[in-house]
Amino acid sequence: MTKTDRRVSDVVERDARRHGPTQIRISKRIRSLLIGVGIVLVAIVLRAAPSIPVILLGGATLALILSFPVRLLSRILPRKVAILVTLLGLVGVLTVGLLVLLPVLVGQLTGLIAALPGLASEADRGLLTFLETLHERNLLAGEPKAVIDNIRQNIFDRSQSLAQAALTGLLTTVSSTFTFTIRLFGMLFVAVYLLIDIRRIKAAYLRLAPQRYRHDARDLWDAFTTSLSRYLIGTLASITIQGVIVGAVLWLLGVPYAALLGAWVTATAIIPNLGAILGAIPAVILAFFVSSRTGFLTLVVYVAIQQFESTVLTPRIQGQAVRVHPVLILLAILGAAEVFGLAGAVFAVPTLAVLRVLAEFLLVRVRVSP
Helix, strand or coil: CCHHHHHHHHHHHHHHHHHCCCCCCCCHHHHHHHHHHHHHHHHHHHHHCCHHHHHHHHHHHHHHHHHHHHHHHCCCCCHHHHHHHHHHHHHHHHHHHHHHHHHHHHHHHHHHHHHHHHHHHHHHHHHHHHHHHHHHCCCCCCCHHHHHHHHHHHHHHHHHHHHHHHHHHHCCHHHHHHHHHHHHHHHHHHHHHHHHCHHHHHHHHHHHCCHHHHHHHHHHHHHHHHHHHHHHHHHHHHHHHHHHHHHHHHHHHCCCCHHHHHHHHHHHCCCCCCHHHHHHHHHHHHHHHHCHHHHHHHHHHHHHHHHHHHHHHHHHHHHHHHCCCHHHHHHHHHHHHHHHCHHHHHHHHHHHHHHHHHHHHHHCCCCCCC
């Protein structure tokens, strides 16, 4: 570089420090156009890479769940230390689950699959006896064996279809497991950074609001985070309690595969109202294979647990977070399930919680000009 070039460069740097960046003026129409193009590009990227919204949503949900213990620990520890302790606790729980609970569940699932032929034969004999009784009383059209053969053929045809589907799905298991692992680490990564940078995110959110509305924006932020975190923590506690109670009671009644059935109840209980019915079906069927008395006792236990969940656990969660009439919740679950499937049923209640918070926020602020 020559002396002239160096001198010109120094002059430019001094002018840049003195005057700052040069303003580029654009019209409001161009700004709106650029924002619209940006939104379209983001939508195209999210459609092409569906893992991104899943990771963001999962990470935000995990951050909301972990924010509750972080807030409690922050009263006695620095926030970064509280986050570290919470994450170590989460890793510890996952490790215990993988090392202790997962082998038990896998063992019981393997045993159930191995026992299915014997259970099917026993069900075949019981059904034949029942149909013969109906035939003797002229309540059955046709021979019992012919009816059973027809049922068996239908079951065989369905089993073939399921086996082919399972074989096809087995080929993609490795890639699916890899994708699930990547998404899980992505959710954890997003959750950690949300917990660490939550104050910066909140400050940036408040800066977007006009000065006169910033205290309202802060109230809306606090209402959303409090309602959703309470709902998620309460739901997690509720489904865990249901699974533990079911597993313990089934073990006391002598029903096989109690731990597996308890885990199944925990998984289905995520679906409000409808999950209790789905969780009860396999346990009641297996209990009747043990004895009629065990089957009826298991049915009574599931009804009692469902009543406990609907009258004690769920009202406490909804009373603190959702505060929506149970009829409206049921209609929302059914409608969302019909439109969006299982994901709609799962997200219907938290969506209602968000809408309720937004409605309460607007009702006390929006006024119609005379």
